[in-house]
Amino acid sequence: MEVACLQRRFIDLTATIFQQEILDSQFTQLQQLQDESSPNFIHEVVSLFFQEAEKLLNELSKALDQQIVDFKKVDAHVHRLKGSSASIGARRVKDVCIAFRSCCEENNKDGCIQHLQQVNQEYYLVKSNLEDLLKLEKQILASGGSIPTMK
Amino acid sequence: MATVQKLPGSSTSTASSYGSCRVDDEQFPAGLRVLVVDDDVTCLRILEHMLQRCRYHVTTCCQATQALSLLRERKGGYDVVISDVHMPDMDGYKLLELVGLEMDLPVIMMSADGRTSAVMRGIKHGACDYLIKPVRIEELKNIWQHVIRKKWNENRDLEHSGTMEESDRFRRVVDDTEYASSVNDGTDGTWKSQKKKRDTKEDEDDGELDNEDPSASKKPRVVWSVELHQQFVSAVNQLGIDKAVPKRILELMNVPGLTRENVASHLQKFRLYLKRLSGVAQNQSVLPNSFCGSVEPNAKLGSLGRFDFQALAASGQIPPQTLAALHVELLGRPSGSLVLPAVDQPVLLHASMRGPKCIPVEQGVAFGQPLLKCQSSTQKQLPQSNIAVEDMSSGFSAWSGNQFSPTGTAGNLGGVNKSQSGNLLVQMLQQQHPYPVLSESNHAINVQPSCLIAPSQSSNGFQIGNSNVPINRNSTGDTSLSSTSFQVRSNALPVNQNSNYTNSSTVMDCSLISSQSHNVPLDVEQVPDADLKNVSVLNGYSVPGSASPSVSSCSVRPESCTGWKVQNLVVNVAPASRLPAHLPSLCVQGSDPKMIALPDQGRGRNLGFVGKGTCIPSRFAVDDNESPTNDPSHWNMCIGNERVRVKQETVLDFGDGFEGEHAKLPHFSPSDLMGVLSKDGLAGCYLKS
Numbered sequence: 001m002e003v004a005c006l007q008r009r010f011i012d013l014t015a016t017i018f019q020q021e022i023l024d025s026q027f028t029q030l031q032q033l034q035d036e037s038s039p040n041f042i043h044e045v046v047s048l049f050f051q052e053a054e055k056l057l058n059e060l061s062k063a064l065d066q067q068i069v070d071f072k073k074v075d076a077h078v079h080r081l082k083g084s085s086a087s088i089g090a091r092r093v094k095d096v097c098i099a100f101r102s103c104c105e106e107n108n109k110d111g112c113i114q115h116l117q118q119v120n121q122e123y124y125l126v127k128s129n130l131e132d133l134l135k136l137e138k139q140i141l142a143s144g145g146s147i148p149t150m151k
Numbered sequence: 152m153a154t155v156q157k158l159p160g161s162s163t164s165t166a167s168s169y170g171s172c173r174v175d176d177e178q179f180p181a182g183l184r185v186l187v188v189d190d191d192v193t194c195l196r197i198l199e200h201m202l203q204r205c206r207y208h209v210t211t212c213c214q215a216t217q218a219l220s221l222l223r224e225r226k227g228g229y230d231v232v233i234s235d236v237h238m239p240d241m242d243g244y245k246l247l248e249l250v251g252l253e254m255d256l257p258v259i260m261m262s263a264d265g266r267t268s269a270v271m272r273g274i275k276h277g278a279c280d281y282l283i284k285p286v287r288i289e290e291l292k293n294i295w296q297h298v299i300r301k302k303w304n305e306n307r308d309l310e311h312s313g314t315m316e317e318s319d320r321f322r323r324v325v326d327d328t329e330y331a332s333s334v335n336d337g338t339d340g341t342w343k344s345q346k347k348k349r350d351t352k353e354d355e356d357d358g359e360l361d362n363e364d365p366s367a368s369k370k371p372r373v374v375w376s377v378e379l380h381q382q383f384v385s386a387v388n389q390l391g392i393d394k395a396v397p398k399r400i401l402e403l404m405n406v407p408g409l410t411r412e413n414v415a416s417h418l419q420k421f422r423l424y425l426k427r428l429s430g431v432a433q434n435q436s437v438l439p440n441s442f443c444g445s446v447e448p449n450a451k452l453g454s455l456g457r458f459d460f461q462a463l464a465a466s467g468q469i470p471p472q473t474l475a476a477l478h479v480e481l482l483g484r485p486s487g488s489l490v491l492p493a494v495d496q497p498v499l500l501h502a503s504m505r506g507p508k509c510i511p512v513e514q515g516v517a518f519g520q521p522l523l524k525c526q527s528s529t530q531k532q533l534p535q536s537n538i539a540v541e542d543m544s545s546g547f548s549a550w551s552g553n554q555f556s557p558t559g560t561a562g563n564l565g566g567v568n569k570s571q572s573g574n575l576l577v578q579m580l581q582q583q584h585p586y587p588v589l590s591e592s593n594h595a596i597n598v599q600p601s602c603l604i605a606p607s608q609s610s611n612g613f614q615i616g617n618s619n620v621p622i623n624r625n626s627t628g629d630t631s632l633s634s635t636s637f638q639v640r641s642n643a644l645p646v647n648q649n650s651n652y653t654n655s656s657t658v659m660d661c662s663l664i665s666s667q668s669h670n671v672p673l674d675v676e677q678v679p680d681a682d683l684k685n686v687s688v689l690n691g692y693s694v695p696g697s698a699s700p701s702v703s704s705c706s707v708r709p710e711s712c713t714g715w716k717v718q719n720l721v722v723n724v725a726p727a728s729r730l731p732a733h734l735p736s737l738c739v740q741g742s743d744p745k746m747i748a749l750p751d752q753g754r755g756r757n758l759g760f761v762g763k764g765t766c767i768p769s770r771f772a773v774d775d776n777e778s779p780t781n782d783p784s785h786w787n788m789c790i791g792n793e794r795v796r797v798k799q800e801t802v803l804d805f806g807d808g809f810e811g812e813h814a815k816l817p818h819f820s821p822s823d824l825m826g827v828l829s830k831d832g833l834a835g836c837y838l839k840s
Contacts, residue, residue, distance in 0.1 A: 083263035
């Protein structure tokens, strides 16, 4: 009973996440790649993404805090964040990163700072959603249920 | 001067060791060894998992420098590299460049940057693919194609370089002897290294390739004309096919402007050609017995008849020595000369074997196997119209006399002519007929040998070859089979002449044998008609076993003789026009083609021989010009699959012996007479006054 409830919540959350484009089909593919041989694959990858993203966000904050902004460096960080978010399927983070990079090319410090804030928001949004999702997943498995497959 | 047409050496396939990627593995592409480099650990982990899903063998690495050291430590340890573009320690492009230089591996670039400029940059640096992040597993499933494609391109490049840089390669080869073999074997190592060099340059500038080897563009094209090829073949024969190397051939040919590489490529082709022939011939190897065998009417040799024969001249009067001298003289001459040098009163015998129609296949004299399988085809191929008789002299003499034959035929074409050189000159006038297919020709050749040559002889590749050769020509000419020109002399033909041709001896023997050993009744009829001056029909000769003393090697079994007897003994002396009708049906004793199988070498030699024979100006002039290809193969024998138009004139010189044109003919004793058999056994003898 509880399992079914957990599963329904899982499905609802997933639907919301995709509907809001917090995650995209890339994440779906990662879910499909998770199998018996690598039951923790999603968790593993998501954790890596968190570490990577937070490190980059810190770097970006530092870089944009400078009197003289090294836009090249900023751009490199953003580019890297873009790659990571794309790989995980964090669509909105990636989209902000694209806009962020154009600001870097323009050497637009204010724009960069603005985008950094956006990226932070989007990142924590996807992070919380992912954490919720993984938590649900863990509970379902703990209850002996199976993870509903997403379309 | 002869232009030389350069034949691209066929390139050997690279040692296609896909070993590294185990392409030959049934599991392929599973197990493909992939090295992934990305400083983004998230991405790296995802890629690793995806690649594992594809059942590749994955190695991951988050630093470009580390990747490079891995690649350097384990050269050949990876099949493909996937690298991120932006990495802190080393630009992905730099890594790509180094990998391309050092290990020549396919490298796939990937980046979240999908701008055209970024992708273009990757391509320019030699990336075989460019993946835009996020990378999907669908894309990774297909990366093995880059490995295969690279291998194939390498092979293609090798071939390319084989031609492009042939000259260079040749120049590098110091020792000819080794060289020859290396040409055939293709030195993979050399090519490969060259290939690598070129690859590097290609990265910088593709256009550079053309300039790289100036000799390629400047190299004069070499057209292997008939004469040139003849020279080539005679040189090869002189050296022996096994020992012939480009340098020595070149020396023997002594043609200005011709380079060793030209000769080498030609030799290569020639060898391939011989190889092909040998394949065809294998079935036919053993002839001797076939002689004895019953004549198979089926043999369709007759069809060959389309050739026009001109020239049958037999001069009994010329002493062997003289003949020999002539022979030498002839040989000395450039192949091109068709004209018989020394014949004072050349009698041209035209045997016009015209319509294949005329000669029923059955009638066609079959010399055992020789009958070319192809012959039937040949007949088809050669419409009468095709046959152009250039010099149709009024007089025809048709000989049905294949009987002799076996020997006769052989002798006629090659050895016989030579031996009698003065006496019989067979010039092949233009035979507009397409040549019979190689196979045919081969068969034809085979036949003769069997007939003429005793098994013992056959043992020698050469001898067989020789015999074959003549036949081939005949076959080519169509006439060959049907027409055999025989001289019947009491005297043994000088063997000396044979010496020139290694094989020739056999041929000579045959002719001798036939003439000598056997009493061959020759019927010589004079044709009253102006048109037909002399028609001598040799009716079935039966050559009992004939072993001419002179030629020990050739022993003809008496038994065989029976076989040889020509069924159609009837010789019609008719005007040329009639000839077709008159064509005697020759019975070819049915030796199966199989019988004649010659060893490869033998064949090879044969060919060579043939070539020589052709070289002899007076005897045969074969113009390949019309043949589409100048390839040796064509040339070599009429053997070539392709139809070659050949001019064949057969000129029989009755040396001094013939004073009166016609009048004398009767006088000829059988021994003196040369029997000229046209292919089908019809031989039109034209006596040219």
